Amino acid sequence: xxxxxxxxxxxxxxxxxxxxxxxxxxxxxxxxxxxxxxxxxxxxxxxxxxxxxxxxxxxxxxxxxxxxxxxxxxxxxxxxxxxxxxxxxxxxxxxxxxxxxxxxxxxxxxxxxxxxxxxxxxxxxxxxxxxxxxxxxxxxxxxxxxxxxxxxxxxxxxxxxxxxxxxxxxxxxxxxxxxxxxxxxxxxxxxxxxxxxxxxxxxxxxxxxxxxxxxxxxxxxxxxxxxxxxxxxxxxxxxxxxxxxxxxxxxxxxxxxxxxxxxxxxxxxxxxxxxxxxxxxxxxxxxxxxxxxxxxxxxxxxxxxxxxxxxxxxxxxxxxxxxxxxxxxxxxxxxxxxxxxxxxxxxxxxxxxxxxxxxxxxxxxxxxxxxxxxxxxxxxxxxxxxxxxxxxxxxxxxxxxxxxxxxxxxxxxxxxxxxxxxxxxxxxxxxxxxxxxxxxxxxxxxxxxxxxxxxxxxxxxxxxxxxxxxxxxxxxxxxxxxxxxxxxxxxxxxxxxxxxxxx
Amino acid sequence: xxxxxxxxxxxxxxxxxxxxxxxxxxxxxxxxxxxxxxxxxxxxxxxxxxxxxxxxxxxxxxxxxxxxxxxxxxxxxxxxxxx
Numbered sequence: 001x002x003x004x005x006x007x008x009x010x011x012x013x014x015x016x017x018x019x020x021x022x023x024x025x026x027x028x029x030x031x032x033x034x035x036x037x038x039x040x041x042x043x044x045x046x047x048x049x050x051x052x053x054x055x056x057x058x059x060x061x062x063x064x065x066x067x068x069x070x071x072x073x074x075x076x077x078x079x080x081x082x083x084x085x086x087x088x089x090x091x092x093x094x095x096x097x098x099x100x101x102x103x104x105x106x107x108x109x110x111x112x113x114x115x116x117x118x119x120x121x122x123x124x125x126x127x128x129x130x131x132x133x134x135x136x137x138x139x140x141x142x143x144x145x146x147x148x149x150x151x152x153x154x155x156x157x158x159x160x161x162x163x164x165x166x167x168x169x170x171x172x173x174x175x176x177x178x179x180x181x182x183x184x185x186x187x188x189x190x191x192x193x194x195x196x197x198x199x200x201x202x203x204x205x206x207x208x209x210x211x212x213x214x215x216x217x218x219x220x221x222x223x224x225x226x227x228x229x230x231x232x233x234x235x236x237x238x239x240x241x242x243x244x245x246x247x248x249x250x251x252x253x254x255x256x257x258x259x260x261x262x263x264x265x266x267x268x269x270x271x272x273x274x275x276x277x278x279x280x281x282x283x284x285x286x287x288x289x290x291x292x293x294x295x296x297x298x299x300x301x302x303x304x305x306x307x308x309x310x311x312x313x314x315x316x317x318x319x320x321x322x323x324x325x326x327x328x329x330x331x332x333x334x335x336x337x338x339x340x341x342x343x344x345x346x347x348x349x350x351x352x353x354x355x356x357x358x359x360x361x362x363x364x365x366x367x368x369x370x371x372x373x374x375x376x377x378x379x380x381x382x383x384x385x386x387x388x389x390x391x392x393x394x395x396x397x398x399x400x401x402x403x404x405x406x407x408x409x410x411x412x413x414x415x416x417x418x419x420x421x422x423x424x425x426x427x428x429x430x431x432x433x434x435x436x437x438x439x440x441x442x443x444x445x446x447x448x449x450x451x452x453x454x455x456x457x458x459x460x461x462x463x464x465x466x467x468x469x470x471x472x473x474x475x476x477x478x479x480x481x482x483x484x485x486x487x488x489x490x491x492x493x494x495x496x497x498x499x500x501x502x503x
Numbered sequence: 504x505x506x507x508x509x510x511x512x513x514x515x516x517x518x519x520x521x522x523x524x525x526x527x528x529x530x531x532x533x534x535x536x537x538x539x540x541x542x543x544x545x546x547x548x549x550x551x552x553x554x555x556x557x558x559x560x561x562x563x564x565x566x567x568x569x570x571x572x573x574x575x576x577x578x579x580x581x582x583x584x585x586x
Contacts, residue, residue, distance in 0.1 A: 372519055
């Protein structure tokens with residue numbers, strides 16, 4: 001290790017800033033790749049991260065992390081641990097790997113863009129560590145499921161998902177392209193590292209790691225904990241970037257970037273984590289509800305951060321808080337009903353005991369959501385699986401790409417209308433699930449207007465044959481890969497009725 | 504009279520989701536209601552003996568009005584209600 005303490009040389013070694021003279025600053029840092037808002041370059045040089053690390057320390061730390069995590073994986077690969085996990089939990093991690101692994105790898109593009117077009121040497125230095133982090137996360141979250149293939153062939157969706165047109169993959173790509181793959185460095189620092197990572201994934205990974213250990217999935221728990229330690233470091237690129245924008249009078253711009261990405265992150269977060277926490281995690285291992293997690297970790301943290309920076313809670317905050325009561329319940333119902341369209345086995349998770357838990361955590365759940373499951377459960381028990389499967393498609397939002405569940409929010413008393421928002425623009429009809437999704441579109445229509453949702457593609461004749469089987473093939477789902485109920489609908493027979501197959 | 508496939512966004516009263524429903528331009532609203540409700544009633548919403556009607560932009564349409572007569576545009580939202 002170095003003979004000098006890090007503090008004695010760190011600032012000197014990292015501050016490789018100089019004023020360019022052979023090219024214009026606008027050529028070296030074009031606005032398209034690094035929106036500087038006209039802030040003088042020297043003022044960016046005060047950018048200072050709170051978590052400091054040298055390259056030598058970084059490598060030393062990462063080697064240790066990898067050695068630990070891969071050792072755990074190597075030992076457990078020879079055990080029966082995965083086979084003995086709860087079916088609902090297996091669904092949670094299959095969904096996670098598919099939605100996240102390649103997305104992490106794509107995040108290395110955003111990090112490396114900051115590594116080149118960040119407006120201070122300290123920032124570029126941190127972003128290069130972030131690049132290496134994200135490459136690691138992409139690789140490790142592809143390797144672990146690769147080791148599961150002999151027990152769960154659909155673990156290959158860790159790599160496959162982003163290369164398909166499965167609807168969740170389209171939603172994830174649309175979000176991640178907006179957030180980092182096709183974003184400028186300044187916006188990426190605020191939208192990826194501050195809003196998404198500090199706000200959501202850092203905490204999600206902590207929560208999932210705790211849940212994994214609770215259900216006995218030591219493999220996934222150690223993996224996710226290890227990733228979280230990287231996230232905690234590189235997610236701090238956002239704060240110094242926001243500070244500089246605010247100091248130079250661009251508070252409104254920073255606020256808009258946060259508002260935009262907070263809402264978009266929330267919707268995908270609800271889809272992935274909401275279902276896992278409230279329906280897929282075995283009841284006896286649930287330490288909190290999704291709403292409790294949101295209130296304690298996401299909502300509180302964001303309000304603290306808004307206050308710290310002199311920012312305001314987003315204009316849609318009341319609508320967001322309402323959604324934490326109902327949105328993910330509706331998504332769960334939709335994912336379960338359209339289960340052939342996903343690569344994991346959705347766990348109904350609505351046995352009498354689970355419904356009791358849901359009612360306790362979400363007073364009124366039985367009246368607002370249990371009533372749908374009553375009809376579905378009756379069809380299961382009556383041996384009518386065809387009535388528990390779709391014969392058409394849900395409409396999806398042209399921003400978040402997630403099915404329009406407005407009627408559920410209306411039926412539960414949280415929305416004024418069951419209808420989605422129609423928006424005609426440039427001779428084309430767009431449908432949005434919410435005012436914030438429409439607002440994001442309206443802020444920059446040219447960025448979004450060309451994208452076709454899976455329903456737009458269907459109506460344009462791009463999906464042939466134009467049938468449910470045709471659409472499933474378009475999504476890359478073979479019959480063996482399509483989701484089924486994780487426990488063969490045992491939740492519908494939890495009162496002792498004999499289990500019937502086929503749902 | 505030429506019937507042509509016509510996509511609408513359908514909502515059945517009491518259901519949780521908006522669905523894509525292909526109707527025909529010459530379908531009367533009674534048929535449109537049946538086509539939309541088919542995807543929700545007895546699947547997630549209990550059967551209801553009351554007559555169904557179609558609401559468009561806040562207005563309940565006559566049962567014999569066709570899609571074209573009623574001025575419905577492609578991908579308009581049609582709600583099946585029990586008035």
